[in-house]
Amino acid sequence: MGGAVGLKGTDGPGTVEEAIKRGAGPTSPARAGQFLSHLKTFGLKTGLKVAPGVMGEDAAKLAGLSYDVVGQVKIPTSARDTLSVARTMRQAVDLLVFCGGDGTAKDILAAVSDTIPVLGVPTGVKVYSSVFAVSPHAAAESVAQFLEHRTSTRKGEVLDINEEDYRANKLSVKLAGYMVTPEVGTLMQASKSPSIANEVLEIEAIARYVKEEADPATTYVLGPGTTVERVALEFGVKKTLLGVDIVKGDGTILGVDLSESEILKLVDGRSKIVVSPIGGQGFLFGRGNQQISPHVLRRVGLQNLIIVSAATKIVSLRPRRLIVDTGDEHLDEEIRGYCRVLTSYREEMVVKVE
Structure with missing residues (x-):
């Protein structure tokens, strides 16, 4: 829930309270x-088992689905409830679906290991693991294929992102482990991959052209x-690596590490x-840049996007495509195409956007 307000996640102590203080609200219920x-x-139609209250039951009720409630949770909920419900669910379901980001995936890994197939619905800020579908719609299609026995399973990586480093604009990634997940091709995302050395000259050339x-x-x-x-350096600006900054074309800095609301005041x-796009995954919007929200994109206009x-990086994508998952399905459809x-x-x- 911290992405739009520039917090880069809410896994650490006190970060949920800070996100609420900045005006953020939970994103998981809507995505669920x-x-x-x-x-x-x-x-x-049948067989859906959900966690109590805000952890699943409320969303299932709103969707008009029949369901059974499994487990117990405390209010407010915490990672302990995730662990408890996941362990209970492990005995009761054929496929465990969770909503969250890499932090939640790591909790699920601790609870179930590789004993049951797992699928993530992407709702967090840090969503770099390969156990997630590319969108809520893709997650639903993946479940349908799995339940109809139209897919096998594979091992998906769970990545451990150090959130304190992340907030300090350092991307520290470790492999936490593997979970079994449906093999449904392009409906699932790949893990994030780092930049490679021979991209440097291309990036420098891009930056020079954008500045010119x-x-x-x-x-x-x-x-x-x-x-x-690197583009920012051409403007003479030291950029927030993992945040969103705004500058004038003459290099004047208007704001650094901005939230959605701060961006809207300046554009x-x-x-x-x-x-x-994110290397290895191809995500253009909806992963790590939630501050550039549907509201921001609509105000600026899709004709004013400069994709670099x-x-x-593009050639190494498998399949060769870019992905959008802004949370606004109508906007996603507008962006899709080429x-x-x-x-x-x-x-x-010219690259396809899905």
Whole structure:
């Protein structure tokens, strides 16, 4: 729930309270609702077992599904409840579905290990593990295929992201372990992969071209990541690596490590958004940059997106596609199709967006 307000997650002590103080609300209920609504359209009628109250029951009730409640939780809920319910569910279901990010995935791993197939519905800020579907709709389709015995299983990586380092703009990733997850091809995301050395020259060329074409009076929203960080250096700006900053084309800094509400105060239909997809996954929006929200995208306009990526990053994607999962399914559909990606100095690739 901390993504839109610039907190980069809520796994650490006191971060939930800070997120609420900044005006954030839980995102999991809405995303769980989307997942369950889509699951209903795929014909699921019986066999759904949910955790009590806010951990599943409320969303199932709103979706109009029949369900059985399993386990007990305390209010307010915590990671202990996740562990407890997951251990109980392990004995009661064929497939365990959870909503959250990498922190929740790590809790589920501790509870069930590789004893039962698991599928993640992406609702967190840090969603780099390969046990997650690419969206709530994809998660529902994955469940349908699994229950109809149209898919096998595979081992999915659970990545441990150090949240304190993450907030300090250091991406520290470790492999926490593996869970069994459905093998449903492009409905599931890959794990994040690091940049490789031969991307450096391409990124430098991209940065030079963006700066040359920049209008000094235009406002530029700079998304997270090393590629956009290099663009910022061309503007003479030291960027927040994992946050969202805003600068003028002349290098004037308007704001650093901004929340959604702060961005909305600084942008209009003449602004530009510079963003780069996540390596190995291809996510353009909805992973690690929730501050660039549907509200921000609509205000700036999709015609004002500048998508930048080293060609080697795009070519290494399997399949070769970019993915959007903004939380607004109508906006996602507007973005889907084909887009131009700046891959070097005056060089572009046309890439499919799904």
